[in-house]
Amino acid sequence: MNAASVQAEFAAAVLDPERPCPTGLTRWNGGVPARRLAVYRNNVVSSLVDALADTFPVVAELVGEPFFRAMARCFVQAQPPSSPLLVNYGAGFAAFVRDFPPAASLPYLAEVAQLEYARVVACHAADAASLSPAQIAAELADAERAGACRLLLQPSLHCLRGEFAAVSLWAAHQGLCRIESVDPFRAEHALVWRQDLEVQVMAVDAAGLLFIEALQQGRTLGEAAASALALQADFELGAALAQLIGAALISAFDFSDDSEREPT
Known part of the structure; x- marks a missing residue:
């Protein structure tokens, strides 16, 4: 496999807990790589969820932290970042929330998310x-x-x-x-x-x-x-x-x- 394929496989495994360890992944001391990957996976996903919580604080307050973090984790797995600049992350969050079945009882939630992301974009315009x-x-x-x-x-x-x-x-x-x-x-x-x-x-x-x-x-x-x-x-x-x-x-x-x- 070339370097790009290895990186793509590793990135996919980091964001999807159902995927196995990438082919050829090893630890320096010969330990089980799956355990180390699980730690790394959790840190990456938690960081992205934290970034979303910073961008959408009112959405988080409306639904409560446990619900928000669970919803944000689903978003991270469905739409991982395409840029290293996390300030831009979350452009598709409002649309995701609108179609997120557990949030169906709060139909206004997506528009609040849209407003909060517009604030971020305006800040950096x-x-x-x-x-x-x-x-x-x-x-x-x-x-x-x-x-x-x-x-x-x-x-x-x-x-x-x-x-x-x-x-x-x-x-x-x-x-x-x-x-x-x-x-x-x-x-x-x-x-x-x-x-x-x-x-x-x-x-x-x-x-x-x-x-x-x-x-x-x-x-x-x-x-x-x-x-x-x-x-x-x-x-x-x-x-x-x-x-x-x-x-x-x-x-x-x-x-x-x-x-x-x-x-x-």
Whole structure:
């Protein structure tokens, strides 16, 4: 066997307790290699479970440590890391939780996991300077010109559509509200982004979320507002812009029309 095959066999054995010791594995003192592999296997899996617990603390609190660690072990075996950077590990955890039969009685759990992973991604997103309120006001002074412009938003911004109250559940575990007051089955949408060195989470209504998603897709300010108004007749563009400005989410304006934009 070549080196790559040996490494692949060893990695598979480390993550799957049902697999036998890899072919040719020995100990320096002639002892039984299976016992040493079992110790190594436990250390590796425990480290990965610990990494998941650090990324998904609210999920862990909602289900309790024993359940979380058992669920995380199943995830580790099903989706081992593909990168040596453990900060990136867990991208598929929310989808795994959604389809994990023992967690079926907690359908909101996957959305909480999705929000928590979005926080990690936002934390490590690229930096971009934000425009000041004065700069934004100057750019938007001409209403007709403003409607045809595109707003470039912070690269750390994530929009999350929800069927459950993931934002409120997350907030309750930060001490921002009482868990007893949260109806987990009330649909909430979320914005997640990094402002300075802090990751922010904010609930937003469906029209506001659609407006921001349209901006992220490269739609003009007028087009994005029209989409939101079609969904919600009382959508207020001024309030939505104030929200973006207050959160320092606008990084630049693009006044070029479609004919001037480079093809993607």
